[in-house]
Amino acid sequence: MHVIVNLQPLLTPLTGIGHYTRELTLALLDAGLRMDGVTGTRFEALDPGHPLLAAPTQAATLGASPLDERGPLWQLARRYLRNPLTRRAYRWLCSERLRRQGQRLARQGDTVYWEPNYVLLPWQGPSVLTIHDLSHERHPEFHPRERVEFFNRHLPESLAHASRINVVSQFTADELQALHGIDASRIDIVSPGVSERFFAVPDAPHATRVRQRHELPERFLLSVGTLEPRKNLVRVMQAFAELPRDEQRAAPLLLVGMQGWGEQTLSREIRSALEAGTVRRLGYVPGDDLPALYALASGFVYVSSYEGFGMPVIEAMAAGTPVLTANVTATAEVGGAAAISVPPGDITAIRGGLRQLLDENHEARIQQGRVRAERFTWQASAEALQASLHRALES
Known part of the structure; x- marks a missing residue:
């Protein structure tokens, strides 16, 4: 053939x-x-x-x-x-x-x-x-x-x-x-599928280089995807920005991805979080850094309004990171019971999901996620x- x-x-x-x-x-x-x-x-x-x-x-x-x-x-x-x-x-x-x-x-x-x-x-x-x-x-x-x-x-x-x-x-x-x-x-x-490199635990020197290169805090939430309306990032940022400022500082929200299309209106709370550095845009990150970024994150956030699949969901699961995603379209199918899922249009529910990522023990969910990622x-x-x-x- x-x-x-x-x-x-x-x-x-x-x-x-x-x-x-x-x-x-x-x-x-x-x-x-x-x-x-x-x-x-x-x-x-x-x-x-x-x-x-x-x-x-x-x-x-x-x-x-x-x-x-x-x-x-x-x-x-x-x-x-x-x-x-x-x-x-x-x-x-x-x-x-x-x-x-x-x-x-x-x-x-x-x-x-x-x-x-x-x-x-x-x-x-x-x-x-x-x-x-x-x-x-x-x-x-x-x-x-x-x-x-x-x-x-x-x-x-x-x-x-x-x-x-x-x-x-x-x-x-x-x-x-x-x-x-x-x-x-x-x-x-x-x-x-999921590449093997996402399952590999980054060695200490590489993890240190990635942490230093991107000035990563000890704890942080991560989102990966092109910055465009379908990814629902304005609602995610709004939900995060409504958390008390000490909670935001304890685990900032880092956004990885190219700038897509569309100008989106940011609220006063989001602008304040961006100015304070509790929400940060890292831009496009080289592929070599992504597995370590997933593995170092305290939680992964991917609450898109519409997805045909959602590759970052299973990449984060492969890296052993708990996932918050949408309970609609394909991410509900891909994440299954291994993910925390919320309605993408509900800012209150997203805020609750963010707190779950940071406050709960996720060992069982992490193991479920790795097993699920191995299927792809x-x-x-x-x-x-x-x-x-x-x-x-x-x-």
Whole structure:
């Protein structure tokens, strides 16, 4: 079997879809599959040493990556791939690459195109399409207007043409059936996995370096995710800022993630907490630091209003950190009984959940979380994806 994958999710610092694309591409290569990657500039054979597949942990030994948040390539990719006009031009280039290079491959009968990011490029052969969530339909207010318009214009056609449709959770499978009438027989669940590095306890020197690099207090609460409306961080910050100031100082709330879209109004209490440093924004953190950040945290907070999966939930569980998450959408499915769960729209409930993270003994919950995280491996995910790719070839 020969697989073509669109590598666009790997061109900026990795968020959830980027990690998903990278890990599964590497797992397919490790399984011996022939793979080609398509970007706006190239159509090329892939191997584990390809620069776009470099491990996050290489940052410490290779120095600052050109795709680091402070680097020029990151700034260039972020500026142009987030602009509607230049993104449309980039997509056209990718389409042309695939059309020219793929015509011969499509006729060979053993080639399948995997699109890990919602919308298929033009392709005449078998294809597998991954859908991570349908928040743009349930909550268009959580997205920029042009993103909603793009998905509304192109997603139905992609769903109709895909040979197989992959989703990352049963919740997203149910959403596809409810919103688009997709027959369940066309859907395969290919959940994300948890990398082994999140299970490994950081050694003392590395933990000390991470603590010093980010000026971490002895105790802190951690949240990881792009700073955008869907992540519900304003309510989380409000709930935290309403705690007594001595409780805030005892365990500040640290926010890790790139700035997303949308200006959000911050209350007087949140502004005060930011000024006092009891709420801090760390920005985009290199992948090599994330496992230690999870492990050093007293609790992890991820109370999104809508998620198709929620990879940080199981990453924190793997690191042995108790989790507070939402009791709706996919995070309820992913966290299960191992997580403290609250309604994402209820600030009082979120505040109570934050206190639970800090005040209770969580040994049993931590053990449940580790066991739950062990269910999600990239090897199992790759096997599920391979099975879906084979079904696409046979359809």
